Amino acid sequence: xxxxxxxxxxxxxxxxxxxxxxxxxxxxxxxxxxxxxxxxxxxxxxxxxxxxxxxxxxxxxxxxxxxxxxxxxxxxxxxxxxxxxxxxxxxxxxxxxxxxxxxxxxxxxxxxxxxxxxxxxxxxxxxxxxxxxxxxxxxxxxxxxxxxxxxxxxxxxxxxxxxxxxxxxxxxxxxxxxxxxxxxxxxxxxxxxxxxxxxxxxxxxxxxxxxxxxxxxxxxxxxxxxxxxxxxxxxxxxxxxxxxxxxxxxxxxxxxxxxxxxxxxxxxxxxxxxxxxxxxxxxxxxxxxxxxxxxxxxxxxxxxxxxxxxxxxxxxxxxxxxxxxxxxxxxxxxxxxxxxxxxxxxxxxxxxxxxxxxxxxxxxxxxxxxxxxxxxxxxxxxxxxxxxxxxxxxxxxxxxxxxxxxxxxxxxxxxxxxxxxxxxxxxxxxxxxxxxxxxxxxxxxxxxxxxxxxxxxxxxxxxxxxxxxxxxxxxxxxxxxxxxxxxxxxxxxxxxxxxxxxxxxxxxxxxxxxxxxxxxxxxxxxxxxxxxxxxxxxxxxxxxxxxxxxxxxxxxxxxxxxxxxxxxxxxxxxxxxxxxxxxxxxxxxxxxxxxxxxxxxxxxxxxxxxxxxxxxxxxxxxxxxxxxxxxxxxxxxxxxxxxxxxxxxxxxxxxxxxxxxxxxxxxxxxxxxxxxxxxxxxxxxxxxxxxxxxxxxxxxxxxxxxxxxxxxxxxxxxxxxxxxxxxxxxxxxxxxxxxxxxxxxxxxxxxxxxxxxxxxxxxxxxxx
Numbered sequence: 001x002x003x004x005x006x007x008x009x010x011x012x013x014x015x016x017x018x019x020x021x022x023x024x025x026x027x028x029x030x031x032x033x034x035x036x037x038x039x040x041x042x043x044x045x046x047x048x049x050x051x052x053x054x055x056x057x058x059x060x061x062x063x064x065x066x067x068x069x070x071x072x073x074x075x076x077x078x079x080x081x082x083x084x085x086x087x088x089x090x091x092x093x094x095x096x097x098x099x100x101x102x103x104x105x106x107x108x109x110x111x112x113x114x115x116x117x118x119x120x121x122x123x124x125x126x127x128x129x130x131x132x133x134x135x136x137x138x139x140x141x142x143x144x145x146x147x148x149x150x151x152x153x154x155x156x157x158x159x160x161x162x163x164x165x166x167x168x169x170x171x172x173x174x175x176x177x178x179x180x181x182x183x184x185x186x187x188x189x190x191x192x193x194x195x196x197x198x199x200x201x202x203x204x205x206x207x208x209x210x211x212x213x214x215x216x217x218x219x220x221x222x223x224x225x226x227x228x229x230x231x232x233x234x235x236x237x238x239x240x241x242x243x244x245x246x247x248x249x250x251x252x253x254x255x256x257x258x259x260x261x262x263x264x265x266x267x268x269x270x271x272x273x274x275x276x277x278x279x280x281x282x283x284x285x286x287x288x289x290x291x292x293x294x295x296x297x298x299x300x301x302x303x304x305x306x307x308x309x310x311x312x313x314x315x316x317x318x319x320x321x322x323x324x325x326x327x328x329x330x331x332x333x334x335x336x337x338x339x340x341x342x343x344x345x346x347x348x349x350x351x352x353x354x355x356x357x358x359x360x361x362x363x364x365x366x367x368x369x370x371x372x373x374x375x376x377x378x379x380x381x382x383x384x385x386x387x388x389x390x391x392x393x394x395x396x397x398x399x400x401x402x403x404x405x406x407x408x409x410x411x412x413x414x415x416x417x418x419x420x421x422x423x424x425x426x427x428x429x430x431x432x433x434x435x436x437x438x439x440x441x442x443x444x445x446x447x448x449x450x451x452x453x454x455x456x457x458x459x460x461x462x463x464x465x466x467x468x469x470x471x472x473x474x475x476x477x478x479x480x481x482x483x484x485x486x487x488x489x490x491x492x493x494x495x496x497x498x499x500x501x502x503x504x505x506x507x508x509x510x511x512x513x514x515x516x517x518x519x520x521x522x523x524x525x526x527x528x529x530x531x532x533x534x535x536x537x538x539x540x541x542x543x544x545x546x547x548x549x550x551x552x553x554x555x556x557x558x559x560x561x562x563x564x565x566x567x568x569x570x571x572x573x574x575x576x577x578x579x580x581x582x583x584x585x586x587x588x589x590x591x592x593x594x595x596x597x598x599x600x601x602x603x604x605x606x607x608x609x610x611x612x613x614x615x616x617x618x619x620x621x622x623x624x625x626x627x628x629x630x631x632x633x634x635x636x637x638x639x640x641x642x643x644x645x646x647x648x649x650x651x652x653x654x655x656x657x658x659x660x661x662x663x664x665x666x667x668x669x670x671x672x673x674x675x676x677x678x679x680x681x682x683x684x685x686x687x688x689x690x691x692x693x694x695x696x697x698x699x700x701x702x703x704x705x706x707x708x709x710x711x712x713x714x715x716x717x718x719x720x721x722x723x724x725x726x727x728x729x730x731x732x733x734x735x736x737x738x739x740x741x742x743x744x745x746x747x748x749x750x751x752x753x754x755x756x757x758x759x760x761x762x763x764x765x766x767x768x
Contacts, residue, residue, distance in 0.1 A: 006023070006025070006055055006058070006059055009059055009062045009063070010023055010058055010059065010062055010070075010071065011023060012070050013070060013071050013072065013073060013076065014069075014070045014071070014072045014073070015072075015073055015120060016072075016073060016074070016107075016118075016120065017118055017119075017120040019120070020070060025051055025055055028051045028054060028055075028076065028080065029047055029048055029051040031077075031080070031096070031099065032047040032050055032051055032080060032084070032092075032096070033047040034099060035084070035092045035093075035095040035096040035099055036092055036095075037578075037579070037582050038092075038095040038098070038099065039091045039092055039095050040582060040587060041092070041582075042582050042583045046087075046089075050080070050083050050084060050087055050089075053083050053087075054076065054079045054080055054083050057079050057083070058071060058076070058079065077096075077100055080096060081093055081096055081097060084096060106124075106125060107120075109125060110125065110128055113125075113128055113129070113132055114128070114132065114136075114144045114147065115143055115144055116144065116147065119147055121147050121148050121149060122149075123148045123545075124547060126544065126547075127148070127544065127545050127546075127547060128148065130541055130544050130545055131148050131151065131545060132144060134193070134197070134541065135151055135193075135196050135197055135545075136148070136151055137151070137154075137201070149185060151196065152181050152184040152185050153177075153181055154199065154200040155180070155184065155191065155195060155196060155199040155200060156177045156178070156180035156181035156184065157177050157200065158199040158200035158204075158442060159177075159180055159191075159195075159199060159435055159438045159439055159442055160173045160174070160176040160177035160180060160438070161173055161442060162437075162438035162439075162441040162442050163176055163438070165441050166441075166508070166509045176434065176438075179431050180431070180435050183428060183431060183432070183435075186412065187409055187412065187545070187546040187547060187548070188408065188409050188412045188413075188428055188546075189406060189407070189408050189409065189428060189431075189432050189435070190406065190407055190409070190465075190539070190542040190543075190545060190546055191206075191404070191405070191406040191435065191436070191439070191542075192206075192207075192208035192404065192405040192406060192537070192542070193208065193235065193541065193542065194206055194207060194208050194234070194235040194236060195208075195404065195406075195439060196542070197235055198234070198235060199439075199442070203234055203235070203444065204442070204443070204444035205234035205235055205236065205443065205444050205445070205446060206404055206439045206442065206443045206444075207236055207402040207403060207404050207439075207443060207445075207450075207454070208235075208236060208237060208390070208395075208403065208404065208405050208537075209236070209237065209239070209390035209395040209397060209402055209403040209405065209461070210231050210236050210237065210238050210239065210390070210397070210401075210402045210446075210450065211238070211239040211240070211241075211387070211388045211389070211390070211397035211398065211399060211400070211401055211402075212224045212227055212228060212231075212238055212239075212240055212399065212400065213241075213244075213387075213399035213400065214240050214241065214242050214244055214245060214265070215244060216244045216245050216246055216338065216339060221245075221265055221268075224240070225268065225269060225272055227446070227447055228240075228269060228272065228273070228284070228286075229272055229276050230446045230447065231284075231446050232273060232276045232284030233276055234446050236284075236402070236446070237284060237285040237286065237287075237390055237391040237392075238284065238285075238286050238287070238390075238391070239286070239287035239288075239289065239388040239389050239390045239391060239395075239397065240269070240286065240287065240288055240289065240388055241289040241290070241291075241318070241387035241388040242262035242265065242266060242288060242289065242290050242294075242300075243262075243289070243290055243291040243294050243318070243338060243387070244338055245259070245261065245262040245265060245338060246259045246261075246337070246338055246339055247259065247261055247262075247294065247295035247296050247337070247338070247344070248260060248261025248262075248263070248264075248296055248299065249261070250337075261296050261299065262290060262294070262296055262300065263296065263299050263300060263303050263310075266288050266303065266310055266313065267309065267310060269286065269288075269313075270286070270309075270310045270311065270312045270313055273285075273286060273312040273313075274311075274312060284312065285312065285314070285391035285392075286312055286313045286314070286391055287313065287314050287315070287316065287388060287389055287390060287391045287392075287393065288300075288310070288313045288314070288315045288316075289315075289316055289317075289318050289369070289387065289388040289389070290315075290317060290318065291317075291318045291320070291371070292317050292318060292319050292320060292323045292333075292352070293320065293323065293333065293334060293335050293336050294335065294336075294338060295335050295336075295337070295338075295344045295345070297317065297335070297352065298352075298355070300315065300317070300366070301317065301355060301356050301359050301366055302359060303315065304363060304365045304366075305359070305362070305363060307363070314365070314367065314391050314392070314393070314672075315365050315366040315367070316366050316367040316368055316369050316389070316393060316670065316672075317356060317366050317367075317368050317369075318369055318371035318387075319368050319369065319370055319371065319664075320371060320372050321370075321372040321373075323349055323353075324370070324664055326349035326350075327349045327350050327353045327661075330348070330349070330350045331348070331349060332346040332347060332348055332349065333346065333347065333348075333349040333352075334346055335347060353657070353660075354653075354657065356368070356660075357653060357656050357657040357660060358653050360656055360660075360673055361651070361652075361653045361656045361673075361675060361678070362678065363678055364672075364673065364674050364675065364678050367393060367670060367671060367672040367673070368660060368663070368670055368671055369389060369393065369396070369669060369670035370663075370664060370668070370669055370670060371386070371387075373667075373669055374386050374396045374640070374669050374670075377638060377669075378396075378398075378519075379457075379518050379519050379520065379531040379532055379638070380398070380457055380514050380517075380518050380519075380531055381518075381519070382514075382517035382518065383398065383453075383456070383457070383514050383517075384398030384399055384401070385398065386398050387399065389640065389670070390403070392537065392538050392642040393640065393642050393670050393672060394461070394463075394535050394536055394537050394538070394639065394640045394641050394642035395461055395535055395537070395639055395640065396639060396640055396669070397459075398453075399453075400447075400449040400450050400452075400453040401450070401453045401454065401457060401459065402445075402450050402453070402454045402459075403454075403459045403460065403461045403535065403639075404436050404439040404440065404443070404460055404461065405436075405460075405461040405462075405463060405535055405537045406432055406435065406436050406460075406461070406462055406463070407462075407463045407464055407465045407537060407539050407542060407543075407551070408425070408428055408429065408432060408462070408463070408464050408465070408466075408494070409464075409465055409466040409543075409546045409548045410425075410464050410465070410466040410467055410469070410470040410490070410548075411466035411469035411470050411473065411548050411549070412466070413425040413428070413470075414470065414473050414474070418473060418474060418475075420470075420474075420490075422493065425493070425494075425497075426493075426497050429462065429494055429497040429498055429501065430497060430500075430501040432462055433460065433462060433498050433501040433502055433505070433530075433533065434501065434505065436460040436461070436462060436530075437458065437460060437502070437505055437509075437529055437530060439460075440454060440455060440458050440460070455513060456512065456513040456514040457512055457513075457514050457530075457531040457532075458512040458513075458529060458530045458531060459530060459531050459532045459639075460530045460532070460533055460535075461532075461533075461534065461535025461537060461639055462494070462498050462533060462534055462535065463534070463535050463536045463537045463539070463551065464490075464494065464536065464551070464552065465539040465542070465543040465546060465548050465549065465550060465551055466543070466546070466548035466549055467487075467549060467551065467552045467553070468549035468552075468553065468554045468555045469548050469549045469555075469576060471483060471486075471614070472555075472574075472576045472577070472614060472615060473576060474486075475610070475614050476614070477613045477614050477616060478554045478616050478621055478625065478629065479616055479620070479621045479622065479625035480613075480625075483625075483629065484625075484628050484629060484631075484632040485632075487552070487629055487632035487633055488632045488633075488635055488636065491534075491632065491633045491635065491636035491637060492635075492636045494534065494636070495533070495534050495636040495637070495638070498533040498534055499526070499528070499533060502528045502529045502530045502533055503526055503527045503528055503529070505529035505530075506526075506527035506528050506529040507527050509529060510529070511527050511528060511529060512528065512529060512530060512531050514531065515528070515531075518531060532638045532639050533638060534636070534637045534638050534639060535637065535639035535640065535641075536551060536552055536633055536637055536640075536641040536642060536643070537551065537642055538550065538551055538642045539551045551642065551643065552629060552630070552633055552641070552643060553618065553643060553644070554616060554617060554618045554620075554621055554626075555574065555615075555617050555618070556617060556618050557595075557596070557599050557600070557617055558573070558574050558577050558595050558600065558601050558615055558617060559571065559572065559573045559574065559577075559592045559593075559595040559596040559601075560572055560596050560599070561596055571589070571592055571593060571596060572596075573592050573595075574615075577601070577615050578592075580611060580615075581607075581611075584608060584611065586606055586607055586608070591604065591606065591607075599617065599619065600616075600617045600619060600620050601615055601617075602616065602617075602620045618646045619646055619648060619676065621646070623645045623646070623647055623651070623655060623658075623659045623673070624659075624662070626643070626644075626645040626646060627645055627659055627662050627663055627666060627668070627671070628666070629643075630643045630645070630663075630666075630668055630671070631663075631666035631667055631668055634666075634667060634668050634669065635667065640669040640670060641668070641669070642672075643671075643672070644672050644673070644674050645659055645671060645672065645673045645674070646673075646674055646676070647673060647674065647675040647676065648675070648676055649675060649676040649677045649678075651675055656673055656675070659671065659673060660673075
């Protein structure tokens with residue numbers, strides 16, 4: 001087409017709402033291409049040819065009747081139908097007509113969902129369902145009063161106002177607001193849930209992550225309980241280290257009584273959480289930490305064994321370097337009095353480690369964090385020692401610190417030819433860093449101590465989502481050496497660009513207040529605006545809004561049955577997989593239904609082998625590769641990562657132990673595991689060595705070398721040994737046996753250290 005001629009003659013079109021927007025031929029071509037796909041045909045050149053013909057007809061009409069008004073969307077769609085028929089594509093024309101009818105039905109459904117007449121929004125039904133439930137503003141009667149686009153504008157305008165606080169003017173603020181809006185409106189970047197919910201409202205609490213100290217006194221314990229309630233009410237999640245509390249049975253001098261121990265007060269915090277909804281929308285989320293050298297560590301490991309207690313907490317054991325070294329040597333380690341630091345007793349480290357692992361195998365709890373490794377990377381050791389993390393484990397923090405998170409949708413940064421658009425990604429990283437830094441100034445902090453600490457450190461957490469989608473589009477298997485190497489490259493790029501932007505902001509607006517005395521305080525030290533920049537967070541709900549895969553997790557299913565608003569069940573097929581299936585000629589509904597039943601495409605011989613290797617799901621991937629991917633990202637992540645290592649129901653305790661040790665050896669800062677169906681643990685039998693378990697020599701040798709610290713060469717992708725730890729996974733593995741507590745959907749997924757529902761958008765996490 002002669003683009004300049006069309007743009008000059010017909011620059012705009014009129015939408016159904018009456019709004020005038022620029023004419024975009026790409027949208028016409030895409031709609032025609034989808035109609036071809038619906039008939040099982042893949043002919044992009046013919047779709048473009050018909051699109052050109054439609055544009056020519058529009059141009060001819062304008063030249064014939066120059067005074068005619070702006071063409072409408074409906075008229076253009078009529079021309080598409082006519083041109084398809086003239087081209088002999090009757091079946092495609094019918095598919096296009098059905099496509100138009102479906103779009104009309106979707107528009108009506110969206111209007112009904114929002115209760116706003118003549119509303120136009122480009123977000124899909126599933127995204128709108130989540131947005132309506134949790135994010136869109138409502139009046140006192142519960143009626144929705146904003147569209148998704150208005151939500152993004154509300155957030156963008158509010159966050160851009162921070163520019164006025166650092167010397168900018170209204171024009172500058174408007175420019176940044178437009179950039180922020182563009183990223184959210186195009187699903188390229190999403191901030192954490194509290195920012196989406198609260199920015200531009202009376203609440204104005206924008207942070208997702210908080211850590212509060214738990215002092216060994218009644219006053220300290222209940223002051224923190226009050227602060228927890230305030231934070232949960234505003235939409236945040238809280239982490240606690242209970243290691244300062246004296247052990248159960250210890251003498252309390254002031255009362256001459258005995259202490260009840262950390263677990264008793266965890267139950268108090270849990271009960272409070274049960275009665276307070278986060279941001280008025282859901283119960284709060286907590287992380288409970290106890291050091292491995294605390295005398296009550298055995299009680300802590302088993303505090304959730306009954307499935308009824310402390311249900312509003314994730315729990316993790318803080319493992320020290322001394323303890324891990326003692327495990328490796330099968331030696332004793334010391335348990336210390338929290339107050340005096342005197343040695344209370346010694347125990348065999350390997351025995352305690354095995355007890356911890358067995359509990360995680362049985363119930364999924366506790367997770368582990370490597371607390372000394374976390375503090376090795378603490379940028380402000382002069383301010384605090386890091387003791388705990390947020391509820392999902394990706395954000396280590398000191399007392400009273402908080403963090404604002406946001407994630408970039410990597411799937412948006414690929415060209416049509418399948419190459420990474422590094423320049424566009426660079427610009428988004430830079431804009432996102434500025435956005436997150438601005439939230440610190442626009443934040444309304446729940447208590448003064450958090451305000452002072454957050455403004456002193458200015459910690460942000462930029463992460464990613466859509467990683468699995470990007471790998472699909474690049475034909476790179478998640479469970480491969482190539483996938484891990486690409487992860488390192490991507491993580492380094494994002495880290496480098498975020499660091500560069502933070503230094504620019506430091507020169508423009510000033511370094512963080514606690515810079516003096518930080519690890520950066522040296523001659524010609526970096527002028528960081530933010531003490532830390534990168535966090536890989538769970539994105540269960542914001543990734544649903546962005547219509548992409550969650551965090552750095554693999555996809556939980558290629559095809560599955562999804563419940564929609566009226567209770568109907570519809571077959572959902574991943575768009576990327578469907579496009580490939582049509583292009584490669586193996587797409588059919590029966591195959592998609594079979595994949596939905598099995599939860600994976602791995603066992604479908606009619607699908608080409610290279611496609612099956614690329615489109616792997618969470619349970620197609622061995623724990624080994626889950627951990628390798630986490631370790632690859634961790635190399636360039638200064639905070640931490642929230643990720644779940646998935647195990648099949650038939651996995652052994654020894655496999656869990658192996659993964660925990662590999663996490664330690666590979667440089668991870670922590671790890672969370674989930675064995676399929678482990679929440680229903682009361683009917684399971686502990687089996688240390690499932691009969692029939694096999695292992696493949698090459699990977700076993702690799703793992704042995706990693707565990708011993710020797711140099712390694714990983715098994716090559718595509719080799720017979722590339723997925724050896726997967727042998728215990730049954731052919732029809734599913735993501736879990738639990739149901740969503742809100743809608744009872746079976747599509748309830750354990751990933752990124754966070755349970756979330758793929759149907760209704762429910763999330764157990766504060767940030768998802």
